[in-house]
Amino acid sequence: GDSVTQMEGPVTLSEEAFLTINCTYTATGYPSLFWYVQYPGEGLQLLLKATKADDKGSNKGFEATYRKETTSFHLEKGSVQVSDSAVYFCALSPQASGSARQLTFGSGTQLTVLP
């Protein structure tokens, strides 16, 4: 079945540091890929997405590129802020089929950014 493997946390960085959170996936066909963010005490919000190979999703300074050859969708940000402290989830949705397109989530990576 489909699966998502995400870099284990927690990750602690200083403000303005470079961030990478690794994510690799296993799926048949051409899934859609997502990064969700969960701020403390809140629900998950979509951060960015990519629906086909070589697409780059970007939002709020975060970027991730859909790499089919390496089955990866790593999240990057050039300069993190304290307000980026949250849990980040990589997820995939299978290629459209006759069944429901449920999201499969990675285990989440806790990011703490120190001033």
Next chain:
Amino acid sequence: DTAVSQTPKYLVTQMGNDKSIKCEQNLGHDTMYWYKQDSKKFLKIMFSYNNKELIINETVPNRFSPKSPDKAHLNLHINSLELGDSAVYFCASSLGQRGTGELFFGEGSRLTVL
């Protein structure tokens, strides 16, 4: 306007009790979900409904019973609560087959079983 709203936000109850969580979405989506998030933040799908029809039913104790009166509402009823049911329960919705698979989440309902 809250897109996906859940009530209540917090529930504290004793073992053996029965409780319900309600969810409503105003996005015009046709598919709704319940996810369970444990203390380590791991998210696991429990149920999914498409146009009021149950389409995903993962391995969940039958003490958990979802109900969808219409495609904008999905409720979760839990009987005979156990300590292990303590978690945050998230409702979500999507466009189903017509969308890219993106989910929109509610803020969660934190259930504590004592």
